[in-house]
Amino acid sequence: MDELHFCPKCGEETLNWDGEKKLSCNQCSFVLYHNCAAAVAVVIRCGNEIMLTKRNQQPGKGKLDLAGGFTDPKESAEEACARELKEELDIEIIPENLKILLTLPNIYRYKDIDYNTLDIFFEYQVDKKFDAKLDISEVSEITWIYENEIDLNEIAFNSQKKFFQKYLNRNQ
Ligand SMILES: [Zn+2]
Structure with missing residues (x-):
């Protein structure tokens, strides 16, 4: 920015960036807010196992990720x-069966622009493990990991590491 x-x-040449969220012009009435965007991430659970995806693109290619992404305009998080x-x-x-867990602020950098996000984490229980047909451009494979065997160093993003620290210690 x-x-x-x-x-x-x-x-x-009078555009001013306030360093946080506001672009404004000193000469005219132009103002544009680069507001915080909502994003969702879903922990799919089957018993004590959690489904994670392996990223097939940078950043964090080859590392573990939760399924999710930005919310679209006029769309609920579910x-x-x-x-x-x-x-x-x-x-x-079934969106009604999603359970909200917690939210965390995060910064997502894309093509040299920082996007402040509010990441909303959900849990979704399934009765049996499934194999998924993958969008290979985003995800190379899915993997089911026992929650006590999740290695935080294998998680692609710091925000999700922070989430898993809280989530995996929730009953302690
Ligand atoms: Zn102007």
């Missing part, structure tokens, strides 16, 4: 979970 200098409305699981893994879930 620091690299943006020209106002998209009046064209003058609808975003159902859509992302369908897109990434081709599985159908």
